[in-house]
Amino acid sequence: MDAPPLMLFGPDRSAERVVRPRRALRAGVAQVFAAVVGLALGLLLPGIDGGYQVAAVRAVDVLKVVGVGVLSVTTLIFSLLFLVVQWAAGNFSHRLLLFRTDPVVWRVFALVVGLLVYSVTATLAIGSHRTVSVSVPTTALVLTGAALVLVRRLQLTALRSIQLAHVLADVRQRGQKVLRALYPEDSTNGGARRLPDVTSTVAWAGDSVLLAQVDVLRLVRTATRADAVVVLKVPVGVALQPGDVVADVRGGRVPDAEVLAAVVGEVERVFHQDPTLAFRLLSDIGLRALSPAINDPATAVQALDATEGLLRPIASADLGDRSIADEAGAVRVVMRLPSWDDFLRVGFDDLCRAASDQPMVLAHAHELLGRLRARAREDRRRSLDERMAWVEGELTSRHPAFLRGTVGR
Known part of the structure; x- marks a missing residue:
C-alpha cells in the first residue's frame, strides 16, 4: 500500500487539535474562575477603609437589586433561548448545533455566576459596617453592565439562529474552514512512499x-x-x-x-474534523423544506447555493485520504477522508432525488452542475455529467418548459 499525499500540519492548523473535550473544560473553568473572582472581590472590597465612602445600607440595597435583577433577566433569556433552539431544530435540522455550542452561552452563565457570588459575599462581608468603599456598588454596576452586554449578544445570536440566510452562511463558513484545514493548499505528494505490512x-x-x-x-x-x-x-x-x-x-x-x-x-457530530457535516446539514435543511408539510422549494434552492459554495473550492483540489508525517518527515498516520463523489452524494443527490417534482429546484440544480463542471478537473466531470443527465431527464419527462430555460445557458 502506497501512502496518500502528505497533509502538512502545523501549529496554526485547527484540525490537529481536539477541541471537544477542551470546550467542556473551558466552560467549567470559566464558571469556577468567575465564582472565585466574585468571592475574592466580595471579601476584599468591603474592607477598604480609605477613599470615598457610602452608606452601607444603600450599598446593600444596590447589591440585592443587582443580584435579583440579573438572575431574573438571565433566567428569562435562557428560557426563551431554549425555545429558540427547539424551533431551529424543528425547522432546520436536529443536527444543527450552531447556537448551542456557541461560547457566548457559557460565558454569559459564568459572568452571571460571578456576579451573584460577588453580590452575596459582599452583602455578608459588609455586616454591621456603617459605611463602605464606593468601589463595592461601583463594581456591582460594572459587572451588571458587562452581563447585560453579553446577554444582548446572546439574544442577537439566538435571533440569527432562526434566520435562514444566517444559518446557511454560518454552516457554509464552518464547512469551508474544515475543508481548508483538511485540504490545505500546501499539501504535497512528497514522492511515492510504500507503507510497511x-x-x-x-x-x-x-x-x-x-x-x-x-x-x-x-x-x-x-x-x-x-x-x-x-x-x-x-x-x-x-x-x-x-x-x-x-x-x-x-x-x-x-x-x-x-x-x-x-x-x-x-453521541453527535461536530464540525472540527468532519468535512461532510456541513453538506449533511445543508441537505437536511433542503430536504425538510421539500417535505409535504412545508413545501418550500425556494429554501431548497438557497441550500443548493450554499452547497455550491462548499463544492467550488474543492472542485479542482486534491481530495481523498491524507498522510500525516512526524517531525522527521516519516509517515505516521493515514486519515480516511471523503472523495469527490462522496461530497456529491451527501450534498447533492439526496436533495435532488427528493425534488423530482419541484421544477424550480431541478432547474437550479442543472445550472449549479454546469457551473461546477466548468471549474472541476477533467477526471471529475463524469460524475457531474451523470447528474446533469439525470436532472435533464427529470425535467424532460416532468417539466419540459423549465428544461428549455436551463439547457444551453
Whole structure:
C-alpha cells in the first residue's frame, strides 16, 4: 500500500487539535474562575477603609437589586433561548448545533455566576459596617453592565439562529474552514512512499458512538515511539459499533488501547474534523423544506447555493485520504477522508432525488452542475455529467418548459 499525499500540519492548523473535550473544560473553568473572582472581590472590597465612602445600607440595597435583577433577566433569556433552539431544530435540522455550542452561552452563565457570588459575599462581608468603599456598588454596576452586554449578544445570536440566510452562511463558513484545514493548499505528494505490512488490527471496544474527532498529534507521537504507521479505516462522522475495525497498525507494534485513546467518540457530530457535516446539514435543511408539510422549494434552492459554495473550492483540489508525517518527515498516520463523489452524494443527490417534482429546484440544480463542471478537473466531470443527465431527464419527462430555460445557458 502506497501512502496518500502528505497533509502538512502545523501549529496554526485547527484540525490537529481536539477541541471537544477542551470546550467542556473551558466552560467549567470559566464558571469556577468567575465564582472565585466574585468571592475574592466580595471579601476584599468591603474592607477598604480609605477613599470615598457610602452608606452601607444603600450599598446593600444596590447589591440585592443587582443580584435579583440579573438572575431574573438571565433566567428569562435562557428560557426563551431554549425555545429558540427547539424551533431551529424543528425547522432546520436536529443536527444543527450552531447556537448551542456557541461560547457566548457559557460565558454569559459564568459572568452571571460571578456576579451573584460577588453580590452575596459582599452583602455578608459588609455586616454591621456603617459605611463602605464606593468601589463595592461601583463594581456591582460594572459587572451588571458587562452581563447585560453579553446577554444582548446572546439574544442577537439566538435571533440569527432562526434566520435562514444566517444559518446557511454560518454552516457554509464552518464547512469551508474544515475543508481548508483538511485540504490545505500546501499539501504535497512528497514522492511515492510504500507503507510497511500490517502487524495488527485495532477494533472498537466501546459502546456504539459516532467518530467525532481524532487526536492527531497524540496518534502521531504514539506511532513515532513505536516506529509504526496507523492507518485509520473509518472517516470522521460515521458510527462505530462494537467490534468495528478502527485502524490497521503497520510496521511496529502499538497497543490497541493507545490507538483507541486517540479516537474521540461522541453521541453527535461536530464540525472540527468532519468535512461532510456541513453538506449533511445543508441537505437536511433542503430536504425538510421539500417535505409535504412545508413545501418550500425556494429554501431548497438557497441550500443548493450554499452547497455550491462548499463544492467550488474543492472542485479542482486534491481530495481523498491524507498522510500525516512526524517531525522527521516519516509517515505516521493515514486519515480516511471523503472523495469527490462522496461530497456529491451527501450534498447533492439526496436533495435532488427528493425534488423530482419541484421544477424550480431541478432547474437550479442543472445550472449549479454546469457551473461546477466548468471549474472541476477533467477526471471529475463524469460524475457531474451523470447528474446533469439525470436532472435533464427529470425535467424532460416532468417539466419540459423549465428544461428549455436551463439547457444551453
